[in-house]
Amino acid sequence: xPQKKKGSSFNTIRHSLAHVLALALKRKYGEVAFGVGPVIExxxxxDVEIKNxxxxxxxxxxxxxxxxxxxxEGLPFQKKTLSLKEAEKLFxxxxxxxxxxxxxxxxxxxxxxxxxxxxxxxxxxxxxxIYQTGEFIDLCRGPHVKNTKELPLSFNLIKVxxxxxxxxxxxxxxxxxxGVAFPxxxxxxxxxxxxxxxxERDHRVLGEKLDLFHLDDNLGPGLILWHPKGALLxxxxxExxxxxxxxxxxxxxxxxxxxxxxxxxxxxxxxFYKENMYPRMHLKEINEEEKDDYQxxxxxxxxxxxxxxxxxxxxxxxxxxxxxxxxVYRYEKSGVLHGLTRVRGFTQDDAHIWCTQxxxxxxxxxxxxxxxxxxxxxxxxxxxxxxxxxxxxFIGQKKVWDLATxxxxxxxxxxxxxxxxxxxxxxFYGPKIDIKIKDALGRAxxxxxxxxxxxxxxxxxxFYIDKNGKKQQPIMIHRALLGSLERFIGVLIEHYKGxxxxxxAPVQVKVLPVSExxxxxxxxxxxELLTQGFRxxxxxxxxxLAKRIRNTELEKVPYALVIGEKEEKTETVAVRxxxxxxxxxxxxxxxINLLQKELH
Numbered sequence: 230x231p232q233k234k235k236g237s238s239f240n241t242i243r244h245s246l247a248h249v250l251a252l253a254l255k256r257k258y259g260e261v262a263f264g265v266g267p268v269i270e271x272x273x274x275x276d277v278e279i280k281n282x283x284x285x286x287x288x289x290x291x292x293x294x295x296x297x298x299x300x301x302e303g304l305p306f307q308k309k310t311l312s313l314k315e316a317e318k319l320f321x322x323x324x325x326x327x328x329x330x331x332x333x334x335x336x337x338x339x340x341x342x343x344x345x346x347x348x349x350x351x352x353x354x355x356x357x358x359i360y361q362t363g364e365f366i367d368l369c370r371g372p373h374v375k376n377t378k379e380l381p382l383s384f385n386l387i388k389v390x391x392x393x394x395x396x397x398x399x400x401x402x403x404x405x406x407x408g409v410a411f412p413x414x415x416x417x418x419x420x421x422x423x424x425x426x427x428x429e430r431d432h433r434v435l436g437e438k439l440d441l442f443h444l445d446d447n448l449g450p451g452l453i454l455w456h457p458k459g460a461l462l463x464x465x466x467x468e469x470x471x472x473x474x475x476x477x478x479x480x481x482x483x484x485x486x487x488x489x490x491x492x493x494x495x496x497x498x499x500x501f502y503k504e505n506m507y508p509r510m511h512l513k514e515i516n517e518e519e520k521d522d523y524q525x526x527x528x529x530x531x532x533x534x535x536x537x538x539x540x541x542x543x544x545x546x547x548x549x550x551x552x553x554x555x556x557v558y559r560y561e562k563s564g565v566l567h568g569l570t571r572v573r574g575f576t577q578d579d580a581h582i583w584c585t586q587x588x589x590x591x592x593x594x595x596x597x598x599x600x601x602x603x604x605x606x607x608x609x610x611x612x613x614x615x616x617x618x619x620x621x622x623f624i625g626q627k628k629v630w631d632l633a634t635x636x637x638x639x640x641x642x643x644x645x646x647x648x649x650x651x652x653x654x655x656x657f658y659g660p661k662i663d664i665k666i667k668d669a670l671g672r673a674x675x676x677x678x679x680x681x682x683x684x685x686x687x688x689x690x691x692f693y694i695d696k697n698g699k700k701q702q703p704i705m706i707h708r709a710l711l712g713s714l715e716r717f718i719g720v721l722i723e724h725y726k727g728x729x730x731x732x733x734a735p736v737q738v739k740v741l742p743v744s745e746x747x748x749x750x751x752x753x754x755x756x757e758l759l760t761q762g763f764r765x766x767x768x769x770x771x772x773x774l775a776k777r778i779r780n781t782e783l784e785k786v787p788y789a790l791v792i793g794e795k796e797e798k799t800e801t802v803a804v805r806x807x808x809x810x811x812x813x814x815x816x817x818x819x820x821i822n823l824l825q826k827e828l829h
Contacts (some may be wrong), residue, residue: 272409451573484532569719617654743793
């Protein structure tokens with residue numbers, strides 16, 4: 230992927246291109262209501278409502294052509310300052326209801342940024358600036374280039390999508406036109422090639438082609454149906470991760486999918502996480518004897534705490550490490566759901582550690598090093614590490630938060646791991662280390678999280694008996710090293726483009742008899758490979774051998790074994806490697822040695 234241009238000067242160019250896009254739409258379609266049109270990473274967009282035309286990506290080349298005409302016209306970007314009242318009259322006259330709505334927020338809150346509305350009252354606004362380019366007038370603080378001739382032609386409109394006005398699902402749905410822009414054609418071409426490669430790696434497309442999973446309208450958005458190959462891939466990942474955890478002193482637990490609502494009140498989720506929780510189940514509606522409401526679990530932590538509290542713990546029991554491949558359910562708005570990477574039901578490789586103050590640095594360090602070891606096993610070598618600090622809404626005391634945050638930063642520094650601060654990015658109950666893995670295209674994905682929590686042990690009145698026979702409160706570490714397995718698998722698919730390494734491939738070998746005459750020999754080879762622990766299928770089918778070989782390549786199976794009369798007579802197999810073609814003829818024992826060597 231090309232380097233991203235972060236300079237403010239080029240952001241000014243991208244912002245100006247957004248205005249040129251708006252003018253081009255106005256010229257082509259006449260009556261257009263404009264929402265917002267900001268700069269984004271690598272480009273810009275404009276949200277619009279076009280009365281008499283349903284915009285599609287087929288329209289983008291014509292809109293681009295119109296934009297280039299406007300650039301050649303050398304139209305000035307004219308700035309003017311108006312009072313709020315004057316601006317409101319102007320945009321009412323221009324029939325721009327979304328601009329009027331923005332002005333109303335400016336008058337009421339002093340800002341149009343929804344993220345700022347919960348902050349202390351903003352400074353009162355009495356005047357605003359507008360910019361005019363040709364026939365297009367926009368409510369805008371700028372800055373812009375002087376005239377359109379200063380704008381490069383190295384831009385491209387890439388997408389048409391739906392977007393709620395200002396990202397609020399209660400507002401009207403507008404049409405978003407997204408463009409990208411770079412200083413040179415070379416950089417633009419490189420970025421468009423990157424987008425093409427990313428599209429070819431799209432896990433949603435590959436998931437269907439490789440028969441791994443699908444989403445179904447009859448099931449509901451954000452809920453995954455794993456097919457046999459996908460379920461097997463998930464199991465391979467789970468078994469590897471769990472084996473590593475057990476080797477590192479974790480104990481396996483298992484918990485239900487629902488709990489009484491009062492559990493989430495104790496934990497604080499009912500107050501601080503309710504927007505991400507499904508509605509309560511009122512069992513009284515089906516049985517009057519039921520007094521308690523229940524809740525689908527968004528987290529596993531309160532369940533693990535209850536197991537800890539089931540008996541009195543001694544300092545000799547600590548550190549105590551529980552792990553669970555637990556399925557949780559979180560309500561995500563439908564607009565943000567995306568294949569496997571943003572779902573409503575997912576499995577976490579969850580774990581919770583309870584330890585003493587003295588044990589805390591070592592436990593954080595061990596969790597961190599185990600995470601890096603496991604991520605490298607899956608083929609990831611490049612990471613971004615963040616320390617996410619206290620959010621606006623939190624439980625506990627600030628001094629306790631500071632203590633927990635210091636424990637995380639000190640551990641990273643002692644392990645000589647560079648990190649960045651994600652201010653306000655912590656969970657409501659504690660700060661955390663977040664590790665983002667970079668895939669084959671250099672894109673960063675959030676996976677690993679290690680969180681220090683002094684608060685839940687206090688809320689649940691957890692304790693252990695120290696050396697002097699006194700009660701002490703343990704420190705709790707929440708950690709998920711792969712995070713959501715659904716998300717992780719989505720990242721793996723895109724990282725490998727579906728071409729999983731041999732140890733991960735759901736089907737490692739496909740046996741292809743040339744004809745039915747060779748079926749018996751092929752079955753014998755399949756059985757031997759299964760006995761040796763390999764994942765094998767056999768395909769005789771109705772298709773020609775050439776078609777079956779081609780299908781094996783499309784399915785991205787690492788190896789295909791062709792068995793014909795010649796191979797039967799010589800007790801050999803003709804081996805084809807994924808992306809390598811014909812590898813020659815092998816004795817079966819030699820081929821098994823080849824597989825074992827690759828696995829180790």
